[in-house]
Amino acid sequence: MTDNYVQWASWNTTLRAPNSGGINAYSLDETIGPILDNSRISFRDRLYNLFTFYGNYSEFSTESYTFGTAFKNADSLESIHDVIHGATGSGGHMTYLDYSAYDPIFWLHHMMVDRAFALWQAVNPNSYVVPTSAFQDSYTIPHGQILDGDTRRSLVAVLIACDY
Numbered sequence: 001m002t003d004n005y006v007q008w009a010s011w012n013t014t015l016r017a018p019n020s021g022g023i024n025a026y027s028l029d030e031t032i033g034p035i036l037d038n039s040r041i042s043f044r045d046r047l048y049n050l051f052t053f054y055g056n057y058s059e060f061s062t063e064s065y066t067f068g069t070a071f072k073n074a075d076s077l078e079s080i081h082d083v084i085h086g087a088t089g090s091g092g093h094m095t096y097l098d099y100s101a102y103d104p105i106f107w108l109h110h111m112m113v114d115r116a117f118a119l120w121q122a123v124n125p126n127s128y129v130v131p132t133s134a135f136q137d138s139y140t141i142p143h144g145q146i147l148d149g150d151t152r153r154s155l156v157a158v159l160i161a162c163d164y
């Protein structure tokens, strides 16, 4: 465990905007409401733009669509999602991928992401994953492998084969 992650061994409660990384850290909840409140109109406008101008699933959904491709998209549902993770956590659980699901607000946040996706999908029923090559290696996918609408099922097959 590196020094950057030592707090996870000592925190025994969910923290948002923790006042420190120490064992007696507490949440500064009162700082998060204004951050989200000040960004509310921006989030609304960004979603409006995504719903209005993005008819391609890959462009709408993910910011990684721009890496290593000829495609450029200025915004994505994933990007909005990321900003809300950072703001809600403000250094606490929601900020970090490995720990965010320990904060109950994670599930409300992801419910809203799913809702936004469902709304977009209702308007764009014929657009889904555009086959794109993986821009880097991962545990299950080598760089260059084509990712498409069947990739997730392939990952499930790998997990089943690994007895997870």
Ligand SMILES: [Cu+2]
Binding pocket: 081, 085, 100, 110
């Ligand atoms: Cu998330």
